[in-house]
Structures are given as structure tokens and as C-alpha cells.
Amino acid sequence: MRYAKCIIIPDDEGLHPVDKRIADHPEVSRELLHNVNLLADETIVTIYQFAGDREALETILEDSPMVCKYQLSGVGDEIHAYIHVEAHERLVGLLSMLKEFEFIFDTPLEFTRRGGLRVTMIGDVQSFQEAIPDVPDGIRLKLLKTGKYEPNTDRLFSQLTERQQEILQTAVDMGYYNVPRAVTHEDIGNELGCTGGTVGGHLRKIESKILAQIIP
Structure with a gap:
């Protein structure tokens, strides 16, 4: 079993009008896409x-005529959302193409800072190469790497946001988790151009998220 890791890069119109409205709002940030499913009537649940x-x-979702229904949950500024949206040619075309070539997403899918969607697709890599010409207009696939798929490989790391991944990787590289500890939050912040308090806050969220996954 093989995988292809790539970035889905839409043009300025985005993947779907609802997703585009959310992406353009300065007070809401898309972090992860835990699931996306094309239904028989070509509506999409996410x-x-x-x-x-x-x-x-909530205002965006209430005001959008393409939202069939939604539910929100979460604590603080972390929001989990079930959103059922009307069909849209571009996203329906992309999901139909992936279904035709029998690809499976390894979730979650991660939004990049530039508005792309980093995904790992499991299946036949040869089929991936054959599928590229069928990608809908306005969407580009950037292949990052391929390899043998091992379940759970990078799964915990992939659940972190891009910024959290950057901070955790820097902390590990600089020796924050060495015994004895080699650097402080302030040292990591100086390396990344942010405050020690910001680093500490991110690391606490990272540690909470990872520990919750591994402790029964």
C-alpha cells in the first residue's frame, strides 16, 4: 500500500464558496479538515x-445560502464544526475524481498558510499520476512525496497546526525536551520571532493534544 502526499492549491475562487468566505474572514482561521464526504446528491458534508x-x-454560516445545516462545538477559540453544504462544481469535480481513482484520505487534512490543503492520499501511486490531468480547472496538485504507507505514521504530528508543528520541531531541535533542558521558551521565541509566552502557550496546547491521544 502506497501514499502520495501533496498540496491541493485552489485559485482565488477557492474550493467552495462557503470555504472561501470563511478563509477570507480575518477573525476566523481554518486549521484542520477532519473529514469531507461527497453524498449521492452531490452535497458535501465536512x-x-x-x-x-x-x-x-456563525454569522458566515447563517448568511450563506449554500449551507444546508451546521453544528458547532469546542472550548475557547478552538471550534469544531459539522457543515453540510450544497453542491459546487469545483469541489464535486475534485472529490469525484479522487473517488473514481479509489483514493482514500488519511485525515486530518491540514490548511497551509497560503490557503492550500495538505493531504495524504492512500492508494495506487500510478493512479495518482493518471488522475492529475482530470483535476478540475482552477485547482492544482503539488506532489510532495510518495512512499510506503504505514498506519499512524505522522498521524499525531499531522493533527497539529502548521504553526504548532514549527514550534514543536524548533523546540525539539534546540533541546527543549533534553534532560537537563537546554533552552527556555524565550530562546525558542527568539529563534522564531515571537515571545516566550507565545511559545509556552503553544507548547501546552501541543502537549495536551498529543497526551490526550496516547493516554487510555
């Missing part, structure tokens, strides 16, 4: 993870 202003997100 489970997102957002950060930011819950009221702003």
Missing part, C-alpha cells in the same frame, strides 16, 4: 477545526 471568533463563524 468536519472542520477552526480557531478564532465563534460568533463571526
Whole structure:
């Protein structure tokens, strides 16, 4: 079993009008896409993870005629959202193409800082190469790497946001988790151009998320 890791890069119109409206809002940040499913009637159900202003997100969803229904949950500025949206040619075309070539997403899918979607697709890599010409107009696939798929490989790390991954990787590289500890939050912040308090806050969220996954 093989995988292809790539970035889905939409043009300025985005993957779907609802997703585009959310992406353009300054007080809401798309973090992860935990699930996306094309239904028989070509409507689409998704489970997102957002950060930011819950009221702003609710306003977007309430005002959009393409939202069939939604439910929000979460604590603080972390928001989990079930969103059922109307069919849209571009996203339906992409999901139909992936279904035709029998790809399976390894979730969650991660939004990049530039608005792309980093995904790992499991299946036949040869089929992936054959599928590229069928990608809908306005969407580009950037292949990052391929390899043998091992379940759970990188799964915990992939659940972190891009910024959290950067901070954790820097902390490990600089020796924050060495015994004895080699650097402080402030040292890591100086390396990344942020405050020690910001680093500490991110590391606490990272540790909480990872420990919750591994402790029975």
C-alpha cells in the first residue's frame, strides 16, 4: 500500500464558496479538515477545526445560502464544526475524481498558510499520476512525496497546526525536551520571532493534544 502526499492549491475562487468566505474572514482561521464526504446528491458534508471568533463563524454560516445545516462545538477559540453544504462544481469535480481513482484520505487534512490543503492520499501511486490531468480547472496538485504507507505514521504530528508543528520541531531541535533542558521558551521565541509566552502557550496546547491521544 502506497501514499502520495501533496498540496491541493485552489485559485482565488477557492474550493467552495462557503470555504472561501470563511478563509477570507480575518477573525476566523481554518486549521484542520477532519473529514469531507461527497453524498449521492452531490452535497458535501465536512468536519472542520477552526480557531478564532465563534460568533463571526456563525454569522458566515447563517448568511450563506449554500449551507444546508451546521453544528458547532469546542472550548475557547478552538471550534469544531459539522457543515453540510450544497453542491459546487469545483469541489464535486475534485472529490469525484479522487473517488473514481479509489483514493482514500488519511485525515486530518491540514490548511497551509497560503490557503492550500495538505493531504495524504492512500492508494495506487500510478493512479495518482493518471488522475492529475482530470483535476478540475482552477485547482492544482503539488506532489510532495510518495512512499510506503504505514498506519499512524505522522498521524499525531499531522493533527497539529502548521504553526504548532514549527514550534514543536524548533523546540525539539534546540533541546527543549533534553534532560537537563537546554533552552527556555524565550530562546525558542527568539529563534522564531515571537515571545516566550507565545511559545509556552503553544507548547501546552501541543502537549495536551498529543497526551490526550496516547493516554487510555
